[in-house]
Amino acid sequence: MEDLKQNLALLLELQNCDVKISDANKQISLAPGLIEQKNRILDDKKAELREKKKKYAELASSTKEKEFLLDDKEKGIKKYFVELNAVKSNDIYKILLLEIEKAKVDKSVLEDELLALMENVDEEYAKIKAAENELQKFEENIKKEITDIENNVNKLMEEVVALEKIKEERKSKVNKSILSHYDRLKTGRDGRGMAVVDGESCGCCGMVLRTQLINQALKGQDLVFCDNCSRILFKKDAL
Numbered sequence: 001m002e003d004l005k006q007n008l009a010l011l012l013e014l015q016n017c018d019v020k021i022s023d024a025n026k027q028i029s030l031a032p033g034l035i036e037q038k039n040r041i042l043d044d045k046k047a048e049l050r051e052k053k054k055k056y057a058e059l060a061s062s063t064k065e066k067e068f069l070l071d072d073k074e075k076g077i078k079k080y081f082v083e084l085n086a087v088k089s090n091d092i093y094k095i096l097l098l099e100i101e102k103a104k105v106d107k108s109v110l111e112d113e114l115l116a117l118m119e120n121v122d123e124e125y126a127k128i129k130a131a132e133n134e135l136q137k138f139e140e141n142i143k144k145e146i147t148d149i150e151n152n153v154n155k156l157m158e159e160v161v162a163l164e165k166i167k168e169e170r171k172s173k174v175n176k177s178i179l180s181h182y183d184r185l186k187t188g189r190d191g192r193g194m195a196v197v198d199g200e201s202c203g204c205c206g207m208v209l210r211t212q213l214i215n216q217a218l219k220g221q222d223l224v225f226c227d228n229c230s231r232i233l234f235k236k237d238a239l
Helices: 002-086 090-171 176-186 211-219
Strands: 194-198 232-234
Touching: 002 090, 002 176, 002 194, 002 232, 176 232, 194 211, 211 232
Parallel strands: 194 232
Antiparallel strands: none
């Protein structure tokens, strides 16, 4: 009947709203997780920078320790020279010379170690500066992405409100019994209570339909349901 075809056409408009609302609500529900994920990535980047700074601080501390040891070694050598000038025994003189040579070797080793440490400190400092610049840009991008997500959520929420108004208008024009069938069938199915007959199959579940159902959907005289997913079947060229 023409009345049924009109109701099915209205239901299809209603379903278009329901599908859009369902899709929008999914995106809205995913937003907090996306924001949390981006904040977690940012926190990881900050943690990496903290580790670099920690390593730099440890190297700087080691450098100070080496400088202290080197200074102490230099003082020891000067002390040996003072003692050397005052000693009168050849044996003690020779012993002091050996101690001085040993101290000089130790000093040379410390100087090499200190030089290597200072080079490492410079390298780590350069890495920190590069990481700080990178983090600043990364944080700016992350915050922009989060703002974009929040703005999109606000936009989607506005769209949902507008679609809900359109839905109420469409629902008031649909036969109550037919609307009840549709509302029951769309629940938990992303707002899809109707399914188009796609060739010989259900456009939603893909089940091959009986010829009788296809013909009934084409006539549009009675409600026809998919044997598998139970959705209301319709043919586009029948509406």
